[in-house]
Amino acid sequence: MAGPGVMRAPMRTVSLRNLAAHKVRLVLTLIAVLLGTAFVAGSFIFTDTLKQSFTTIFASSEKGVDSRVQARHDYDPGVPIDLLAHIRAVPGARTVQAGITAAVVLVDKHGKAVQTGGAPSQAGAWVTARDSVNPVPTFVSGHAPTRAGEVVVNDGAARQDHLAVGDHVKVVTPAGRVVATTISGVYQVSFDTGGYLGVLFSPGQAVQLFTDGQHVASVDVAAAPGVSPRTLTDRIARVLPAGLRANTGDEVRRADSDGVASALSFVNYILLGFGLLALLVGTFIIYNTFSMIVAQRQRELALLRAIGANRAQIRRSVLFEAGVIGVLGSALGLAAGIGLAYGLRAVLDALNLGLPSGGLVLGTRTVLVSLVLGTAVTLLAARTPARRAAKIAPVAAMREEFAAPNAVSLHRRSVAGAALAAAALAVTVAGVAANSAGTAAAFIGVGLLGTCAGAMLLSPVLARWVIAPLGRIVGHPFAIVGQLARTNAIRNPRRTAATAFALTIGLVLVAGVAVLGSSAKASVAKLVNTSVRADYILTTRVSVGVPQAAVAAARKLDGVGSITELHELSASVDGKHYFGDAVDGPLSDAVDLHLEQGSLAISADTMLVSHHTAAQRGWKLGSTHTFSVPGEAPITRKITGSYSDNQLMGPWLVGGDVYRALTPATQRTDIVALLHASPGANLSALRTGLERVTNRFYVVDVQSRSEFEGQVASQINGLIGLLYGLLGLAIVIAILGIINTLALSVIERRREVGMLRAIGMQRTQVRRTIYLESLLIAVFGAALGLALGLGYGALLTNALHDQGLDVLSVPWAQSVGFLGVAAVIGVLAAVWPGIRAARTRPLAAIGAP
Numbered sequence: 001m002a003g004p005g006v007m008r009a010p011m012r013t014v015s016l017r018n019l020a021a022h023k024v025r026l027v028l029t030l031i032a033v034l035l036g037t038a039f040v041a042g043s044f045i046f047t048d049t050l051k052q053s054f055t056t057i058f059a060s061s062e063k064g065v066d067s068r069v070q071a072r073h074d075y076d077p078g079v080p081i082d083l084l085a086h087i088r089a090v091p092g093a094r095t096v097q098a099g100i101t102a103a104v105v106l107v108d109k110h111g112k113a114v115q116t117g118g119a120p121s122q123a124g125a126w127v128t129a130r131d132s133v134n135p136v137p138t139f140v141s142g143h144a145p146t147r148a149g150e151v152v153v154n155d156g157a158a159r160q161d162h163l164a165v166g167d168h169v170k171v172v173t174p175a176g177r178v179v180a181t182t183i184s185g186v187y188q189v190s191f192d193t194g195g196y197l198g199v200l201f202s203p204g205q206a207v208q209l210f211t212d213g214q215h216v217a218s219v220d221v222a223a224a225p226g227v228s229p230r231t232l233t234d235r236i237a238r239v240l241p242a243g244l245r246a247n248t249g250d251e252v253r254r255a256d257s258d259g260v261a262s263a264l265s266f267v268n269y270i271l272l273g274f275g276l277l278a279l280l281v282g283t284f285i286i287y288n289t290f291s292m293i294v295a296q297r298q299r300e301l302a303l304l305r306a307i308g309a310n311r312a313q314i315r316r317s318v319l320f321e322a323g324v325i326g327v328l329g330s331a332l333g334l335a336a337g338i339g340l341a342y343g344l345r346a347v348l349d350a351l352n353l354g355l356p357s358g359g360l361v362l363g364t365r366t367v368l369v370s371l372v373l374g375t376a377v378t379l380l381a382a383r384t385p386a387r388r389a390a391k392i393a394p395v396a397a398m399r400e401e402f403a404a405p406n407a408v409s410l411h412r413r414s415v416a417g418a419a420l421a422a423a424a425l426a427v428t429v430a431g432v433a434a435n436s437a438g439t440a441a442a443f444i445g446v447g448l449l450g451t452c453a454g455a456m457l458l459s460p461v462l463a464r465w466v467i468a469p470l471g472r473i474v475g476h477p478f479a480i481v482g483q484l485a486r487t488n489a490i491r492n493p494r495r496t497a498a499t500a501f502a503l504t505i506g507l508v509l510v511a512g513v514a515v516l517g518s519s520a521k522a523s524v525a526k527l528v529n530t531s532v533r534a535d536y537i538l539t540t541r542v543s544v545g546v547p548q549a550a551v552a553a554a555r556k557l558d559g560v561g562s563i564t565e566l567h568e569l570s571a572s573v574d575g576k577h578y579f580g581d582a583v584d585g586p587l588s589d590a591v592d593l594h595l596e597q598g599s600l601a602i603s604a605d606t607m608l609v610s611h612h613t614a615a616q617r618g619w620k621l622g623s624t625h626t627f628s629v630p631g632e633a634p635i636t637r638k639i640t641g642s643y644s645d646n647q648l649m650g651p652w653l654v655g656g657d658v659y660r661a662l663t664p665a666t667q668r669t670d671i672v673a674l675l676h677a678s679p680g681a682n683l684s685a686l687r688t689g690l691e692r693v694t695n696r697f698y699v700v701d702v703q704s705r706s707e708f709e710g711q712v713a714s715q716i717n718g719l720i721g722l723l724y725g726l727l728g729l730a731i732v733i734a735i736l737g738i739i740n741t742l743a744l745s746v747i748e749r750r751r752e753v754g755m756l757r758a759i760g761m762q763r764t765q766v767r768r769t770i771y772l773e774s775l776l777i778a779v780f781g782a783a784l785g786l787a788l789g790l791g792y793g794a795l796l797t798n799a800l801h802d803q804g805l806d807v808l809s810v811p812w813a814q815s816v817g818f819l820g821v822a823a824v825i826g827v828l829a830a831v832w833p834g835i836r837a838a839r840t841r842p843l844a845a846i847g848a849p
Contacts, residue, residue: 012320028740029289033329034336035733036279037374041337043272044366046344052361055257064133065249066229067236070218072245073577075570075629078215087219090235092227097133099218100125102210103543106199107170107698114161119195121543125206133222141165142185148205152185157197171199172699173209175666176547212664243630279377284502285737286381288495292744294389301389311390318389322382330374410460417457424450440799448792459497464490466780475772481765485772499741500781503734507782510727511789514811517720519797521713522809528709531648534590534674535683537708540699545669550700553693559681564590564674567659571627581649584656590674597621598641602655607637613651614642629662647804735829742774742833754842763838770834771827778826782819
């Protein structure tokens with residue numbers, strides 16, 4: 001008998017030849033690993049590329065900055081202009097440049113607002129080489145702005161938006177002022193990518209339009225030769241008042257890069273989550289594949305045992321095959337991940353989201369994680385089949401072609417599944433009973449994971465319970481063919497369950513997302529219909545708010561009863577930074593707030609607070625609170641009323657006088673303006689008048705309540721559509737699993753199919769049997785996924801009641817559609833295996849070894 005050392009090389013040869021001999025099976029299994037790994041690799045490549053692109057932009061745009069002075073808080077007005085002289089006097093300060101920047105909208109010569117998507121559309125001041133810490137941009141054409149009314153734009157925006165020297169354009173400022181200008185030049189900068197629009201005015205006009213005349217956003221300083229940035233920054237810090245801070249240029253660039261990395265982390269988590277989901281679903285395919293491989297190779301493995309291979313060698317042989325598939329699939333997935341990153345970049349660019357361009361970044365971490373993760377998942381999925389192969393008794397295996405399922409192990413699995421499901425149900429109940437939305441969501445999420453795991457263990461039993469009666473109904477019109485399909489579907493419940501559960505996982509998430517999306521839209525509809533009393537809403541879709549001048553023009557129209565303006569106010573409240581809303585106009589005419597205590601009237605010295613905010617911060621009826629920003633006199637207001645939490649309103653409300661006292665005139669704008677028509681007014685004529693008087697401000701949209709609701713709903717639909725697209729990956733892998741399982745099942749049942757053909761079964765009947773079997777498996781998996789997804793989606797919606805999801809809407813029609821799609825998927829997945837089965841030659845199959 002050959003020893004272990006002698007057998008090791010032949011065993012590897014057997015494994016490699018087995019892989020080469022079953023190319024279709026190899027390809028299908030590789031795809032399962034490839035898709036999951038591709039998403040993991042693609043997420044890393046995509047986010048690493050964006051981070052590198054933004055880092056390059058910051059390095060270029062802030063190249064000459066050795067030190068930067070800026071306000072400590074967002075609500076601070078900025079750096080006093082008269083402080084620039086003191087900074088220039090600091091030893092080692094070579095050049096001092098005032099930073100002026102603001103979000104604007106450019107209107108081209110045709111009167112059309114330039115859309116930059118997600119890219120910045122900013123205005124600033126042109127700075128000469130003498131006063132600039134950065135290299136001065138070069139001109140492609142024209143010249144610098146030398147007087148008020150002249151602007152220059154960057155070359156990328158000029159090419160993309162067809163802007164040219166001499167064009168008469170308009171710029172809408174943050175406060176809604178429309179400034180007529182002429183393009184005097186087109187300049188070029190190294191970070192001119194991604195749809196960015198930079199409009200630069202003459203210094204004097206920039207100060208007039210974008211500052212309060214006393215402060216600038218920041219001050220950049222370049223160090224003299226021989227003075228380090230750290231030394232310069234420390235010297236500058238000594239002359240700064242308490243509300244300002246100084247940082248080195250490296251600290252500024254690092255903070256900017258960290259901010260981008262933090263913003264991109266959400267995208268990274270989403271893509272990684274779908275990658276891991278794909279690998280999880282692929283695990284079922286790999287497990288099924290190797291389970292069937294072991295069953296089909298039982299005689300071969302028994303023969304190897306008989307000639308000297310021990311259990312460890314058999315186990316290593318199967319794991320070696322899995323390792324080869326894992327490495328190949330992961331390597332191909334890494335390559336596909338590069339393509340996915342390219343594709344994702346192209347899609348987002350097509351959506352005009354304003355992402356910067358740059359070469360893809362493939363880091364060592366991405367390569368290692370992709371290869372290790374894909375290979376590890378494949379080996380883990382093949383571990384149980386490998387152990388099963390090692391336990392094969394040579395003589396028994398040679399007497400039987402296939403092993404019968406182990407009833408004892410199936411019973412143990414069912415008991416474990418029931419226990420796990422019961423524990424998960426207890427955790428879910430605890431989540432439903434929790435008071436905090438975060439705690440409730442966390443418990444329900446854990447409960448969902450536990451329930452899915454329990455359902456996975458119980459699915460062989462559930463498959464028999466569901467498929468047996470379902471098969472009688474579905475198979476009844478097909479007589480013996482339907483009966484045979486039902487028998488085949490539950491012949492090996494463990495395999496059927498593993499095949500179906502890949503689809504179950506995808507449908508759990510799809511159904512859960514459907515419930516959340518439908519509930520979100522229903523909640524928005526309820527909120528708008530019950531809370532908004534306005535007949536028309538003035539809003540914008542761009543980076544600037546509703547100009548107050550546009551509201552003033554609308555107020556003069558006949559048929560306007562009242563207009564209520566909402567402003568966002570950022571201020572220090574009792575020494576802490578908070579955001580809230582300020583109100584101008586009658587609140588009760590525009591919004592229906594539910595009063596809890598006191599009165600909803602806002603007077604010159606009062607304020608309102610939401611129930612949640614009052615409880616969280618300990619604010620009570622009658623308590624007074626001080627609002628302040630640096631450089632302005634503090635304002636004290638008394639709480640005279642509290643209202644139920646409302647997603648349209650902020651955590652607290654003050655009068656518009658507080659907003660005007662604490663916000664510079666150049667930054668004042670409205671979030672929305674809610675218009676209530678006077679009694680008997682012609683709403684159609686009123687809308688026409690509103691559009692006429694607001695058109696000259698270019699950024700104002702006039703919307704009815706239903707249109708406003710539709711705008712919010714469209715944003716929800718966009719997000720849901722993206723999630724459906726990504727979840728489709730799991731469905732694709734599940735389809736591959738069904739194809740793979742059925743294809744291998746046809747090979748496994750070759751003698752049986754040959755016998756049926758020999759006694760008269762037609763090819764169409766063979767195909768129909770496979771189609772029905774696949775349909776039953778797919779519908780079972782989808783039904784189980786829908787039940788879990790809809791149930792837990794409803795529970796999660798209920799848990800988020802206080803976060804705005806206060807209407808539960810279960811999309812029943814959509815769910816029936818999902819089930820129908822699953823049935824179609826089942827039939828389509830069976831087409832190729834069915835054709836292969838129908839082509840089986842009876843005599844050759846019966847005589848096969």
